[in-house]
Amino acid sequence: MSLVKIEGLCKSFGGLEVLRDISLDVERGEVIALIGKSGSGKSTFLRCINGLEQMNSGTIHVDAEPVEADERKLQKLRLKVGMIFQQFNLFPHLTALDNTALALRVVKNMSAAEARAVGLARLEKVGLGHRADSRPHQLSGGQQQRVAIARALAMDPVVLLCDEVTSALDPELVEEVLQVIRRLAEEGMTVIMVTHEMSFARSVCSRVVFMHEGRLHEMGHPEEVFGNPKTPELRQFLGQTASAATAE
Amino acid sequence: MIQSFDFSALSDYSDVVRHGVYITLLLITVGAALGLAVSILCVWARLFCPAWVRIAVTSYVEFVRNTPFLIQLFFIFFGLPQLGVSMSEMTAAIVAMAINLGAYGTEIVRAGVQATAKGQWEAATSLGMTRNQAFWRVVLMPALQKMWPTLSSQIVIVMMGSAVVSQIAVQDLTFAANFIQSRTFRAFEIYFVVTAIYIVLAALVRLALRLIGRWVLATGEVP
Amino acid sequence: MTDFTLQQIIYALVLGARWTVLLSLSAFILGGILGLVLMLGTISQRKWVKLPALGFIWLVQATPLLMQLFLIFFGPALFGKDVPAWMAACIALTLWSSAYLAEIWRGSVLAVQKGQTEAALSLAMLRGQALRYVVLPQAVRMALPPTAGFMVQIVKSTALASIVGFTELMKTGNILSNVTLDPFVVYGLVAIVYFCLCYPLSLVSRKMETVFDVTR
Numbered sequence: 108m109s110l111v112k113i114e115g116l117c118k119s120f121g122g123l124e125v126l127r128d129i130s131l132d133v134e135r136g137e138v139i140a141l142i143g144k145s146g147s148g149k150s151t152f153l154r155c156i157n158g159l160e161q162m163n164s165g166t167i168h169v170d171a172e173p174v175e176a177d178e179r180k181l182q183k184l185r186l187k188v189g190m191i192f193q194q195f196n197l198f199p200h201l202t203a204l205d206n207t208a209l210a211l212r213v214v215k216n217m218s219a220a221e222a223r224a225v226g227l228a229r230l231e232k233v234g235l236g237h238r239a240d241s242r243p244h245q246l247s248g249g250q251q252q253r254v255a256i257a258r259a260l261a262m263d264p265v266v267l268l269c270d271e272v273t274s275a276l277d278p279e280l281v282e283e284v285l286q287v288i289r290r291l292a293e294e295g296m297t298v299i300m301v302t303h304e305m306s307f308a309r310s311v312c313s314r315v316v317f318m319h320e321g322r323l324h325e326m327g328h329p330e331e332v333f334g335n336p337k338t339p340e341l342r343q344f345l346g347q348t349a350s351a352a353t354a355e
Numbered sequence: 356m357i358q359s360f361d362f363s364a365l366s367d368y369s370d371v372v373r374h375g376v377y378i379t380l381l382l383i384t385v386g387a388a389l390g391l392a393v394s395i396l397c398v399w400a401r402l403f404c405p406a407w408v409r410i411a412v413t414s415y416v417e418f419v420r421n422t423p424f425l426i427q428l429f430f431i432f433f434g435l436p437q438l439g440v441s442m443s444e445m446t447a448a449i450v451a452m453a454i455n456l457g458a459y460g461t462e463i464v465r466a467g468v469q470a471t472a473k474g475q476w477e478a479a480t481s482l483g484m485t486r487n488q489a490f491w492r493v494v495l496m497p498a499l500q501k502m503w504p505t506l507s508s509q510i511v512i513v514m515m516g517s518a519v520v521s522q523i524a525v526q527d528l529t530f531a532a533n534f535i536q537s538r539t540f541r542a543f544e545i546y547f548v549v550t551a552i553y554i555v556l557a558a559l560v561r562l563a564l565r566l567i568g569r570w571v572l573a574t575g576e577v578p
Numbered sequence: 579m580t581d582f583t584l585q586q587i588i589y590a591l592v593l594g595a596r597w598t599v600l601l602s603l604s605a606f607i608l609g610g611i612l613g614l615v616l617m618l619g620t621i622s623q624r625k626w627v628k629l630p631a632l633g634f635i636w637l638v639q640a641t642p643l644l645m646q647l648f649l650i651f652f653g654p655a656l657f658g659k660d661v662p663a664w665m666a667a668c669i670a671l672t673l674w675s676s677a678y679l680a681e682i683w684r685g686s687v688l689a690v691q692k693g694q695t696e697a698a699l700s701l702a703m704l705r706g707q708a709l710r711y712v713v714l715p716q717a718v719r720m721a722l723p724p725t726a727g728f729m730v731q732i733v734k735s736t737a738l739a740s741i742v743g744f745t746e747l748m749k750t751g752n753i754l755s756n757v758t759l760d761p762f763v764v765y766g767l768v769a770i771v772y773f774c775l776c777y778p779l780s781l782v783s784r785k786m787e788t789v790f791d792v793t794r
Binding site: 182 | 693697700702705715716
């Protein structure tokens with residue numbers, strides 16, 4: 108069975124249909140890029156996978172664990188799914204190390220020493236072992252996002268959801284975060300990421316999914332999707348992004 | 356043994372209640388108008404008056420905000436006559452409310468004035484206005500508009516607080532309640548009904564203030 | 579007219595002020611406990627918990643404290659029960675404080691960004707854990723200045739207890755004013771004692787505002 112299995116996912120806010128009958132299988136070790144215009148449902152899709160948004164119909168399984176409304180069951184699922192946000196969402200009252208260690212203690216019932224050891228190891232993995240005692244507001248945006256990644260990794264998830272993780276960063280800080288994700292991908296981590304970094308998607312991802320008006324409009328290997336787009340919507344979207352990129 | 360509720364006694368006293376409602380509304384209308392005037396004057400004084408006036412204003416604001424309304428009322432009504440300043444119960448109540456609201460209002464309006472962009476002052480003075488003119492003609496209205504919701508809440512708070520003026524025999528709504536209570540001993544029913552009337556009055560006052568905010572302040576062209 | 583020295587008046591007022599302090603403290607502590615429960619109620623996902631809590635807060639804030647006090651003091655007589663003045667004052671002030679404190683704290687909890695809860699939930703915390711370890715520690719910092727500010731309101735509101743006959747600071751003032759026939763001095767002094775109780779709290783509240791602003 109696929110690591111992430113999504114079938115017939117529908118979601119609407121009020122009367123507005125945001126996701127329409129989405130089905131997708133993600134295998135272990137795949138790195139999926141979700142692309143598309145804003146408002147096409149990418150973020151909502153991602154947030155359904157760990158139950159931050161409740162779906163209206165359909166089923167989602169991650170490593171055989173279903174997404175359900177029940178809180179305890181959601182917790183079991185979320186132990187397998189890490190999430191990284193556009194706005195980092197670090198806990199401002201805790202140091203970088205405590206950010207990584209908190210859930211280990213609270214959720215996994217580790218001892219303080221054990222949790223700190225795991226947290227520190229993950230911070231070192233993202234190159235921030237030396238900033239363990241810094242508070243979030245003392246770190247740059249790129250560093251904060253790397254702490255957020257370390258925090259998610261500390262829980263040993265089987266899949267990582269990345270929601271526009273570089274969109275809130277100054278241009279010169281984007282690369283250090285992408286670097287970390289690239290390394291994770293190389294180590295075999297399964298990643299589903301919403302991104303606007305087309306060149307990154309092209310070079311790192313195993314599959315690119317283009318979303319349009321709440322549907323999976325077109326997907327395939329990056330070379331195919333970027334090199335030979337089949338639908339006019341994707342062509343138009345890629346044309347716009349390309350011109351936007353050259354304009355920058 | 357539990358007695359049954361009996362609201363019928365109240366209907367005999369509807370005139371008393373009506374008079375109480377009238378007085379309570381009169382108090383808050385005049386008190387709020389005067390209180391707002393005091394607030395604006397105090398903010399003006401803090402900006403344009405010599406240091407000793409500014410200190411006096413600050414002391415007034417701090418002293419009123421840190422003492423109960425009841426003591427302010429009693430001091431004005433019972434204490435001041437010793438200095439030869441006597442006033443009727445109604446006047447004392449209105450003065451106390453205006454002074455009380457004035458202190459809170461000063462802080463609120465001041466916050467609104469401080470939030471006004473520096474550019475507004477500069478634009479006005481570069482057009483040849485004095486800073487004093489700029490205050491009255493350019494800065495004040497937007498500041499009042501901006502803080503109107505906060506001012507409105509404060510006015511409603513002062514109205515709730517005005518229930519204690521019954522203690523100096525002003526015949527407001529609470530006075531009516533106490534009066535009927537002492538005649539009929541139906542305390543629960545009376546205070547229940549009068550509390551409900553206060554809820555309605557507060558809603559009315561809030562509505563009136565919103566309309567004032569919309570018609571007078573928002574469309575308020577500079578005179 | 580009985581002759582009282584200024585000293586005697588001040589001494590009597592300070593004795594009365596002890597009850598004002600005691601009443602304020604119990605209203606704050608009991609109101610705080612009830613307010614915490616109410617606040618948790620208002621942020622509950624369950625409608626039958628949330629709506630009554632919000633309704634209670636609204637009701638208390640929409641009615642004069644004096645009416646609430648009268649209802650509690652005179653109301654139980656209907657059932658043949660007498661409530662002593664101090665108890666009525668304590669109950670009324672507790673209920674009243676709880677509503678306002680709940681509202682202040684609710685505001686602070688809601689001011690903690692939604693992303694914080696989402697991050698905590700994504701780390702597999704339960705709702706309660708997210709609240710306890712992530713949201714509340716941040717909300718407490720925000721809530722401290724307005725909470726200290728509200729203590730001033732509590733102290734001032736205890737003066738209403740004098741109206742139902744509880745001999746705290748205000749009532750002591752009334753009695754002294756009647757016997758000395760010198761309301762100007764007595765009420766002036768009463769006001770000063772209230773000011774001495776309230777002003778430090780106001781200063782602390784203002785100080786905290788600047789302190790907690792910077793550490794953020």
